[in-house]
Amino acid sequence: MTSQASLTAAAPLLRPSLALPLPLRFALRELRGGLRGFVVFLACIALGVAAIAAVGSVSRAMTDGLARQGQSILGGDIAFTLVQRQAAHDELRFLEHHGAVSEIASLRGMARLPDGSDQALVEIKAVDAAYPLYGTLKAAEDVDATAALNAGRALADPELFTRLGLKPGDEISIGATRLTLAGAIADEPDKLATGLGFGPRLLMSKTALEATGLVQPGSLVQWSYRLRLPHGAPDSAVTSLTDTANEDFPKAGWQIRSRDDASPGLKRNIGQFAQYLTLVGLAALIVGGVGVANAVGAFMEVKRPVIATLRSLGAPGRLITQIYLIQILLIALIGVAIGLAIGAMVPVIALRFLADVLPVGAQTGFYPGALAYAALYGLMTALTFALVPLGRAGDIAPTALFRDGAAYGKSRPRLAFLGLAILSAAVLAGLAVLLAYDRRIAIYFVVAVAGAFLLLRIVALVVTALARRAPRARSAEWRLAIGNIHRPGALTGSVVLSLGLGLTVLVTIALIDGNLHRQLTQSLPDRAPSFFFLDVQNSEAPAFIDFLKKEVPTGTVESVPMLRGRIIALNQTPADQVTPAPDVAWALKGDRGVTFSAEPPKNSRLVEGEWWPADYAGPPLVSMEAGVARGLGVKPGDTVTVNVLGREITATIANLREVAWESLAINFVMVFSPSTFAGAPYSVLATLSYPGGAEPAREAALMRDTGKEFPAVTAIRVREALDRISSILDQLMLAIRVASSIALAASVLVLAGALAAGHRQRLYDAVILKTLGATRRQLLYAFGLEYGLLGLATAIFAVLAGSLAAWGVVAGVMKQPFAVFPVTAIAAALIAVALTIGLGLAGTWRLLGQKAAPVLRNL
Structure with a gap:
């Protein structure tokens, strides 16, 4: 049995001058019969390419949205953030000299009903009259949001209204004062810049915050100063101002962010999450590669009589291989095109339905880079898995015309094609690593996939x-x-x-x-503890602990002093010049909670070095969590410089600890010797653990009583x-x-x-x-x-x-x-x-x- 196309095209085989165009001519003639037998081939390639293209396009849409809305998200062209202290007079004058400034305070608090019957943890954000510098603050109701704040009223997330059964016009107690809720927040332009917390947002004016009495020495308050530069200021002006601020105020301890990196945490999370989904899509594509190999192998079996006919007419094996390689690549291109079309459409549909839940406004568009990556993955996968079965095509002899295909054994693939398949697989693995957000994770993925294929082959043999x-x-x-x-x-x-x-x-x-x-x-x-209590002032800590012991006599109360600090140098090397291990890079980003103690914390054990004496009063010493220290490349005897309350403190690492973080007990990455922060204002962090756990009703009652006795204390259940x-x-x-x-x-x-x-x-x-x-x-x-x-x-x-x-x-x-x-x-x-x-x-x-x-x- 021979195909009409093969017999018609046999004559040109005798003319060497036309040998070059023959593979493409034969391939196109064979494809006239349609794509029967390649449905799985097309579906596998299209499915994997569509997944990768969709993930890439959605992530690009979101990162581009971050870039386009950088000023609104950040709340300014540049932001200076301080923890537990406001900007000094000379620092504030420096900022005001370069443009309009808006000061914002962020902290946690408890919103309570006036009768004390219920309460909820809220993320308080206090703004000044200049807020917002960019974007527009909107309320859900027919309320002028800015006028409401200036009048001393508050706005809240709809979640708070639902949680406490409130409506616009109702009052809530915050600390030592009461606030009227003017309405719900409909649009907060800089919501990402102030962070997402464990509770709904409560927006008020700075004057209202002062009336609450929540801001005390040592309170965990974050002060942010957003700066709006003159209209049209280039990125170079932002960079220059950042450098000048660091040079003029080297010990300020502020964290500086610019409009081109308004939400680095979100950008990082988008990149990481997109990588995970891309790797899963690539896994689907590689699984589909097995289908490609099966489809090509079955196709070669069907084409055995055609190939045998061509061989009997003098066609060399090389020409046979070229013909069918071109066909496979053309079919793969069709599958890739289908996948790209689906992948380009998915973001349009997904972003339209997810617009209300996405943390940033993502605008749909055409992202050729993301689509190109997906197409490259698809073509390389098709080529990698098609080479081995294609390598058998040139070995089919004319005698196959006289033998039934079902009884005809499969020949071994040529070593050259096997080598090309391995090389193509290596290129595919290299692409997965080079184009990954986190190359370490990508390497793990490549090794895991290779191991899975090897193990599956072993399982089949077993x-x-x-x-x-x-x-x-x-x-x-x-x-x-x-x-x-x-x-x-x-x-x-x-x-x-x-x-x-x-x-x-x-x-x-x-x-x-x-x-x-x-x-x-x-x-x-x-x-784990049932409660964490924040913002317990040092002066009222004894009374508060006595209160807890009286309310829950059988409970376990623990308390430690707490401050906020940021690592600015390791062994005198600036933190931005240190390359940490990926899993501890967070330790150098932003502020960390720190404490001091004469004794080792519970739920931890020393693994290197020694603890300082209980009466130690010498130079600053610090105990670090072992995993973080090793990831940062430091050990006992090295130094760590932290900025706490605008003061730089250099401490020698005395020991390393392993911490049982899963216990949720109080513990810190860095524990300093007691004399390090002598005279510094601090708050107390306390925990309460019920023996055997507590019923929700008992927990609610304790929160209610705590609010009445200590209105400034924040209770986190x-x-x-x-x-x-x-x-x-x-x-x-x-x-x-x-x-x-x-x-x-x-x-x-x-x-x-x-x-x-x-x-x-x-x-x-x-x-x-x-x-x-x-x-x-x-x-x-x-x-x-x-x-x-x-x-x-x-x-x-x-x-x-x-x-x-x-x-x-x-x-x-x-x-x-x-x-x-x-x-x-x-x-x-x-x-x-x-x-x-x-x-x-x-x-x-x-x-x-x-x-x-x-x-x-x-x-």
Whole structure:
């Protein structure tokens, strides 16, 4: 059997002058017959490319939104932030000399109903008359927001109205005063700059804040000074002002941000989250690569008579390979184009529906860079997985015309093509690393994928070997099922590889999700404090602790002094010139809580160095958390310089501690010797732990009584804080689960393609067995057993590999206890078995109805 196109085009083979255009001409003629057999190929490439393109486009839309709205998000062209102190007179005059200045105070507080029956933690933001320098503050009701603040009233997030059952015009108690709520905040232009906290926003004027009495020496208040430069000031003016401020006030201790980096934390989070989703999309694409290999292999089998005909007419193997390589690349381009079209449309739809929940205004657009990356990934994946089966095309001999394809064994791929496939895979891995936001994570991903492919290959070989050595079963159906697993041309390798990687990704995500929720909702509250109390003034700390002991006689009360400080140098090297380990880079960003103590803190143990004597009064010493210290490259004997309350303090590292952070007990990265902060104003951080936990009603009553006795104290109920974190985690994990389901969808497509590739051999099996007397029920049972055994083997691997990967993330990266959830393992097994049996029998059912005579004639 030969194709008309092959016979028509045979004559030009005798003319060497036309050899160069022949591969493309043949490839285009072959494609006239359509893309039958390449549906899975196209779907796999399109699915992976669409996922990567969509993630890249959405992240670019958000980062571009940050850049476009930098002034509004920051609240100025440049912002100077101080902790626990306001700007000095000369510092403020310096800022006012360069433009309009707006002063903003941010702190936590408790909003209470006037009768004290209920309260809620709020993030207070006090603004001056110049606020906002950029953007517009809007209230949900028909209220002039600026006029309301100037009149001494307040605005609040809608969440606070819902939480306390309030409405516009109602009063709330804040500290020592009462405020009238004018309305709900509809648009706060600089919300990201002042940070997102554990409670709803409460917006008031600076005058109203002074009346609350919350600002005391040592209070945890953040003061931000936004500066609006003259209209049209270039970026160079911002850079120059930053340098001048650091030179003129080297010990100010302020953190400076500019309009081109208005929210570095959000930008970093967008980049990291986009990378995780991109890697999941790339995993889906690589899973789809298995489908590409299966589809190309099946295509080569179908084209065997055509190739044999061309070889019999004198076509060299090189020409055959070129023809079909061009075809594969053209088909891959079609799949990439489909994926890019979907990926470009997804952000338009997604951003429209998510506009109300996104933290920054993201405008849809066309992002050629993100689409180009996705296209490059798609083409490289198609090429990598197509090379090995293509390498067999040139070895098909003319004798294949006289031998049936089902009985014709597969030849080994040429070493040259195997080498090219390995080189292409290395290029693909290099792209994944070079284009990643965090290259360390990307390297882990590449190693994990390579390891998964190797292990899946080993699993397939082990399953085949076990089936070959299995004792002879009495049941004919069992003998047929086991025989199908280890015979030549079996589907074992394809099924295990097709389903294994996607299912492993799904198990990994499910276990990480389960462990994080377990830590937040089950394990931690049992041993964690019930309350954290902030802003307890040093002068009222004894009375407050006595109050807690009186209210909860059986409870455990702990308290420590607390200040805020920022690391500005390590061993006299400025912090911005230090390259920390990625997992501790946060220690050099912004302010950290610090304390001082004569004794080692609880829930920690010394691992290096010695603690100072209880009566130590010498030069400043500091104890650092061991992991952070090692990540920063410091050890006992080195020095750390911190800026606290505008004062630079250089302390020698005396020892390193390991801290049990999961206990949620009071602890700090840096603990100083007591004499370090002699005479400095500070507040007290206190915790209260109920023996065996407390009922919500008792906790609410304690919060109410605390508010009456100590209105300036901020009470944070750990249960509420964990619920808020859990809610945020749910949203993040939902996005990750959706992305991981793409990898599983690719696995299903590949599995369907692998089963379809074995269609011809299954047809011969079914016809011969029916001719020998087998019934349709027996064949369905035998095939179902085969698919079920393969699915079970794949599920066992996925559970083991997924558990290992999740353990590495949870225990290795997050440093949290790890637990395996049996339900997840059972669900993975059921999914794998159901998919393999369902898809396998769906294709087999149609084969069982085929007439025997047409098939037997070709044997």
